[in-house]
Amino acid sequence: MPTLTIREAIRLGLDEALETDPSVFLMGEDIGTYGGAYAVTAGLLEKYGPDRVRDTPISEAAFIGAGVGAAAGGLRPIVELMSMSFALVGFDQIVNMAANLRYMSGGQIKAPMVIRAPTGAGMQLAATHSQSFETWLAEVPGLRVVAPSTPYDALGLLRSSIKEDNPVIYAESAGLYGASGETPAEYYEVPIGSAKVCRSGDDATLISYGHGMPILYESAEILAARGVSAEVIDLRSLSPIDTGVLVDSVQKTGRVLALDTARRSGGIMAEVTATLQEQTSDWLDGPVVRIGAKCAPWPYNREMEQGSLPDAQDVTGMLSATYDL
Amino acid sequence: MEIQRYVPTQLRPARQMRADLQQIEQASSLDGVGELRSVGEVSLYGPGEKAELLDLYRQMYLIRRFEEACAENYSKGNIRGFLHLYIGQEAVAVGVMSVLRPGDYVVTHYRDHGHALARGVDTNRAMAELFGRKTGLSKGKGGSMHLFDASKRFMGGHAIVGGQLPLAAGLSLSCTYKGTDDIAIVFFGDGAVNQGTFHETMNLAAVWKLPLLFFLENNFYGMGSAIGKVRAGGTDFYPMAESYGIESVLVDGMNVLEVREVMANAVGKMRAGGGPQFIEAKTFRYVGHSMADPARYRDDSELAEWMEKDPLKTFPSLLLARGAAVESDLEAQRESVHQEVSAAVRFSEGSAKPSPHEIFDDVYA
Ligand SMILES: Cc1ncc(C[n+]2csc(CCOP(=O)(O)OP(=O)(O)O)c2C)c(N)n1
Ligand SMILES: [Mg+2]
Numbered sequence: 086m087p088t089l090t091i092r093e094a095i096r097l098g099l100d101e102a103l104e105t106d107p108s109v110f111l112m113g114e115d116i117g118t119y120g121g122a123y124a125v126t127a128g129l130l131e132k133y134g135p136d137r138v139r140d141t142p143i144s145e146a147a148f149i150g151a152g153v154g155a156a157a158g159g160l161r162p163i164v165e166l167m168s169m170s171f172a173l174v175g176f177d178q179i180v181n182m183a184a185n186l187r188y189m190s191g192g193q194i195k196a197p198m199v200i201r202a203p204t205g206a207g208m209q210l211a212a213t214h215s216q217s218f219e220t221w222l223a224e225v226p227g228l229r230v231v232a233p234s235t236p237y238d239a240l241g242l243l244r245s246s247i248k249e250d251n252p253v254i255y256a257e258s259a260g261l262y263g264a265s266g267e268t269p270a271e272y273y274e275v276p277i278g279s280a281k282v283c284r285s286g287d288d289a290t291l292i293s294y295g296h297g298m299p300i301l302y303e304s305a306e307i308l309a310a311r312g313v314s315a316e317v318i319d320l321r322s323l324s325p326i327d328t329g330v331l332v333d334s335v336q337k338t339g340r341v342l343a344l345d346t347a348r349r350s351g352g353i354m355a356e357v358t359a360t361l362q363e364q365t366s367d368w369l370d371g372p373v374v375r376i377g378a379k380c381a382p383w384p385y386n387r388e389m390e391q392g393s394l395p396d397a398q399d400v401t402g403m404l405s406a407t408y409d410l
Numbered sequence: 411m412e413i414q415r416y417v418p419t420q421l422r423p424a425r426q427m428r429a430d431l432q433q434i435e436q437a438s439s440l441d442g443v444g445e446l447r448s449v450g451e452v453s454l455y456g457p458g459e460k461a462e463l464l465d466l467y468r469q470m471y472l473i474r475r476f477e478e479a480c481a482e483n484y485s486k487g488n489i490r491g492f493l494h495l496y497i498g499q500e501a502v503a504v505g506v507m508s509v510l511r512p513g514d515y516v517v518t519h520y521r522d523h524g525h526a527l528a529r530g531v532d533t534n535r536a537m538a539e540l541f542g543r544k545t546g547l548s549k550g551k552g553g554s555m556h557l558f559d560a561s562k563r564f565m566g567g568h569a570i571v572g573g574q575l576p577l578a579a580g581l582s583l584s585c586t587y588k589g590t591d592d593i594a595i596v597f598f599g600d601g602a603v604n605q606g607t608f609h610e611t612m613n614l615a616a617v618w619k620l621p622l623l624f625f626l627e628n629n630f631y632g633m634g635s636a637i638g639k640v641r642a643g644g645t646d647f648y649p650m651a652e653s654y655g656i657e658s659v660l661v662d663g664m665n666v667l668e669v670r671e672v673m674a675n676a677v678g679k680m681r682a683g684g685g686p687q688f689i690e691a692k693t694f695r696y697v698g699h700s701m702a703d704p705a706r707y708r709d710d711s712e713l714a715e716w717m718e719k720d721p722l723k724t725f726p727s728l729l730l731a732r733g734a735a736v737e738s739d740l741e742a743q744r745e746s747v748h749q750e751v752s753a754a755v756r757f758s759e760g761s762a763k764p765s766p767h768e769i770f771d772d773v774y775a
Contacts, residue, residue, distance in 0.1 A: 114633070114635070115633050115634045115635055118634055118635070118639075118707050119633060119634030119635070119707060122633075140635060140639060140640065141640070142601070142604035142632075142635075142640040142641060143571045143572070143601045143602065143604050143605060143632055143640075144604045144605060144606070145605075146606055147604075147606075170570070171570065173570075174570065174572075174573075174605070208490075208491060209490040209491035209542070209553065210491050210492055210553075210555075211491060211551070211552055211553045211555060211556055211569070212551075212552075212556070213555070213556070213568070213569040213570050213573075214492070214555075214569060379769055379770070380773075381769050381770050381773050382551075382773065384550070384551040384764075384769060385491060385539075385542055385548075385550060385551055385552055385553030385556070386542035386543075386550035386551065386553075386763060386764055387490065387542060388542075388763055388764075388766060389542075389550070389551070389764055389766055389768070389769050392766035392769060393769055
């Protein structure tokens with residue numbers, strides 16, 4: 086099996102879609118000549134030309150909205166944002182337009198588009214460039230929201246997202262672009278709305294997505310050394326959430342910790358843990374545990390930023406405090 | 411609406427200046443040196459102002475040296491995140507700030523070190539911010555893209571392209587609302603003009619006659635995008651101000667004295683209640699957009715052409731040629747800048763890091 090980085094897996098998915106589907110085109114700031122702020126689209130302009138790999142002005146509202154329109158007009162645009170934080174400039178277009186169009190028109194119009202954006206903190210980009218608005222967008226009916234943490238899922242989810250008839254927010258953990266892993270040469274898809282059990286265990290269920298996953302793997306190792314076997318689940322999809330897989334796991338382990346690398350309050354893990362409390366309370370050995378980043382804007386200073394992000398010590402500490410594990 | 415065309419009396423009209431820009435002669439705009447001239451309350455340059463001229467040189471050199479030190483410390487890992495350098499554009503910030511008063515508000519984007527230094531923020535605290543130290547301007551929380559010094563009315567350092575423009579409009583509103591003749595100036599790049607906030611703010615400032623100076627630093631690229639690729643209407647922006655009824659002028663951003671002169675004109679009118687003004691300076695950043703950008707999208711020859719107009723070469727030669735300074739004056743300025751920047755690096759290295767519990771400080775007032 087070929088080994089790819091997440092960056093390469095996404096590029097492969099884009100390349101393949103451009104190759105096979107003439108209604109697919111890419112647009113975004115500096116994705117062509119410059120090759121993309123994170124070099125995801127490098128080489129695609131040369132291969133497909135400026136009609137299909139379109140550099141945009143710095144006008145997020147206009148080009149996100151134009152993506153919605155192009156999708157309504159029968160195309161399948163893939164829009165790149167340089168950062169999930171910049172989605173704010175185009176939020177009206179994403180929420181009021183892309184998400185609502187189908188419903189407001191009584192099902193007459195659809196907007197099959199993908200909005201890709203690097204997300205998350207950890208690179209000392211400070212308050213305006215480190216936010217994870219996929220968790221906000223996951224609440225909006227009409228949108229799908231996915232967030233891969235491995236090259237395998239990056240490619241599989243991108244394929245499904247491009248085929249999807251609803252607008253999809255495809256959140257790319259900026260810190261994971263270089264992460265590598267095996268990616269089958271044969272065609273496969275990862276369906277939207279499916280979580281994945283990445284490591285099975287009996288004593289506790291650990292849930293996260295994106296760059297929360299490496300923290301969970303590290304935590305599971307620490308726990309294993311203590312004789313605690315943790316089940317690790319990657320949400321992969323924030324909307325819809327694969328409740329079934331989560332419920333099954335918690336019914337087995339009786340303990341759950343959900344970790345978010347975005348701010349803890351009002352985050353996606355509030356939704357996850359509330360759902361599990363509703364559906365698995367009879368199986369739980371104690372309260373559901375939710376940890377996340379500190380509820381402050383992202384600081385620039387490295388130690389503060391790292392201190393704001395949850396880590397494996399927080400995970401294992403909370404598990405022992407809550408469940409005596 | 412009848413549009414008042416801006417025909418400055420002491421300046422060459424903008425369109426003429428544009429032609430000049432195409433073949434800049436070193437001395438063209440410097441004819442005034444040696445005779446005392448002033449615009450409104452600002453005296454521009456003259457024989458009695460040797461110290462002031464030398465100071466313009468010193469400030470430009472300070473920015474250059476500060477930015478070089480930033481690049482060095484980025485490679486060493488002392489500075490991280492996104493770092494955008496101002497090298498090449500020094501004459502703009504220095505010319506602009508030399509005309510402002512302490513009560514005026516300054517707002518800018520993420521390429522903000524030059525503006526901050528020219529506004530007079532403490533060099534040590536600016537560098538310490540980039541090092542993420544507690545002694546930094548924003549206590550290590552903002553970093554390179556988010557420098558602030560409210561005591562200097564330097565109101566940031568904003569890293570969302572176009573996000574700073576409405577803020578500046580509100581600051582200028584606060585000036586007239588309180589009955590002062592202070593103004594606000596907002597810096598932005600050629601790329602920011604494509605954001606809705608630019609157009610919305612131009613309109614708002616014009617409708618409300620706000621004392622807001624729109625200062626466009628046209629360095630011909632927004633990240634890797636040459637203007638021609640992303641903007642309809644060519645590489646001149648100042649004519650678009652007319653459609654909002656805002657007076658505009660183009661200036662050579664490599665020439666600190668010309669920047670000073672158009673600023674003095676514009677600011678004088680604004681203080682007198684004339685409403686917003688728009689200045690476009692043509693300039694160039696010598697280095698990549700940020701430390702991550704090797705700038706492969708542009709030709710070395712383009713850079714070389716601009717470097718011939720380097721304000722740190724042309725301005726000192728002018729001072730020497732006009733007898734406003736001798737070589738040892740310049741050398742003394744450079745020496746003091748080197749010391750200032752080295753001291754700032756040492757100060758930053760020696761400063762404490764913020765402690766992790768400070769993360770919740772300053773979330774709320
Ligand atoms: C809303 C938003 N979109 C994109 C970016 C990424 N970005 C930062 S600077 C920049 C280019 C801006 O160019 P310009 O306005 O010409 O200023 P310059 O960097 O040339 O000084 C881009 C695309 C951003 N910070 N904010
Ligand atoms: Mg620019």
